Amino acid sequence: MASRISSASYPFRKNFTLPDKDMVRWFPGHMQKGVLQVQHMLKNIDCVVEVHDARIPFSGRNPRFNDIISLRPHVLVYNKKDLCDLGNKQRILSKLNSEGVDNVMFTQSTVTTKNSFVSKELFSMVTKAIEARPRFHREEVNEFNLLVLGVPNIGKSTFLNYMRRLNTTHQKKAALVGAKAGVTKSIGHRVRVNFDPPIFLIDTPGILTPTVPNIHVGMKLALCGCMPDHYVGEEYIVDYMLYWMNKQQKFYYVKYFELQEPIDDVMPFLKHVALKKKLIKKIKSTETRQLVHIPDFSAAADIVLKLFRKGELGKFMLDDDLL
Ligand SMILES: Nc1nc2c(ncn2[C@@H]2O[C@H](COP(=O)(O)OP(=O)(O)OP(=O)(O)O)[C@@H](O)[C@H]2O)c(=O)[nH]1
Ligand SMILES: [Mg+2]
Structure with a gap:
């Protein structure tokens, strides 16, 4: 199915934004x-x-x-x-x-x-x-x-x-x-x-710049694991991965995660992954004070990033857009 997807049929995001550029610093x-x-x-x-x-x-x-x-x-x-x-x-x-x-x-x-x-x-x-x-x-x-x-x-x-x-x-x-x-x-x-x-x-310690030239550079570095995930936020990094894959028409993830179609919204994607991988956590409901089960978005994001970095979601050239 993934090979038949055309990005023209989906209203994918044209841009990627972050609440604050310093998140990738x-x-x-x-x-x-x-x-x-x-x-x-x-x-x-x-x-x-x-x-x-x-x-x-x-x-x-x-x-x-x-x-x-x-x-x-x-x-x-x-x-x-x-x-x-x-x-x-x-x-x-x-x-x-x-x-x-x-x-x-x-x-x-x-x-x-x-x-x-x-x-x-x-x-x-x-x-x-x-x-x-x-x-x-x-x-x-x-x-x-x-x-x-x-x-x-x-x-x-x-x-x-x-x-x-x-x-x-x-x-x-x-x-x-x-x-x-x-x-x-x-x-x-x-x-x-x-x-x-x-x-x-x-050998030397890895050295980044004190300021990041733009969000894409920062997010590509983050996706490759060049800064700690929690600095940026795992969910944001997965969101960038989705943004980039959809934009570049790399739809293997649809098949890998057994999705019905491409997805451009990180939270429903992580919910799907969490349910598939049985990543559920218990929290206390603020309304009822009872324990409720919810998808563990953060654990799902962690798994997606690990898979990406092991090459399980495909081999990529993230700078193709700069050539
Ligand atoms: N797939 C793959 N993984 C690699 C390769 N080289 C290194 N790694 C993995 O990349 C991770 C980081 O490797 P390190 O050698 O610690 O990286 P570093 O650049 O020294 O990192 P810092 O000391 O934090 O700056 C480890 O999990 C390695 O196994 C490679 O050629 N292919
Ligand atoms: Mg090192």
Whole structure:
């Protein structure tokens, strides 16, 4: 049924609004500290490896990194490619190219098989970027320090662990990872990811901007889990997901949740999910003072977001509208 739906037959919303734009702003103290620490250690860095979520190649790349990137060679790694629809990859690369970003690769850092092609690709891009400009006081240094930089929860620490696993005998994690924003709170020690030549990666906390350029950037970051859900509100994030999927005519969710037709209103959608998943909670009625059963909207929103982030609702390119 989902494939036969035409968005023309439904009065979907043309715009998405929030009660307050600041709802998508998250800039705790450890981020400000992280920026200062990064600037301080830059003199010993040979290349910045910016990691970003492949589903939002343009939205949410932190403009504060531009100063840092302009001072050092730069490689852009789009991680979580397994969750991403890369049908427009060439257009993405061309747009980046026109913005002066040349060294771009796509990864999935959660793979457990050893594929040395990935680290070869990274090291060759890093080498190319480093050789393209003078190393100044590090000219004589026979090792390479790469700083891993990016917004929260896009897999920086996982990427570091992955690179380490690929090229050393260390199989244990060197950096703590977790499926929520803000797991890494301070800059890590350098971690060896290659012997010849000696290459080290340095993990950093995810850093966002103190202000969000617009609601769509903020909501796309929130949908990808780059800020804690409760800051924005789980229901608002699911609402944005519905808005975006309907607008882009991605109707697989209709089939997945066994809906009769697309839905553009988050509360009836969450009620449907809650009833389907038997997510019911008891509350005391303010009128009768009796316990009543109601759908647990918040638990339903949580489940929907988890499914989206695991790729169960499909692979997406959330920045398709920017191409
Ligand atoms: N599907 C998928 N999940 C990934 C990938 N890389 C990392 N993850 C998951 O993304 C979540 C966040 O990973 P982290 O490595 O902790 O992210 P981070 O960027 O270091 O996050 P902060 O330290 O909070 O800034 C974890 O649940 C990882 O398992 C990937 O390539 N694909
Ligand atoms: Mg981390």
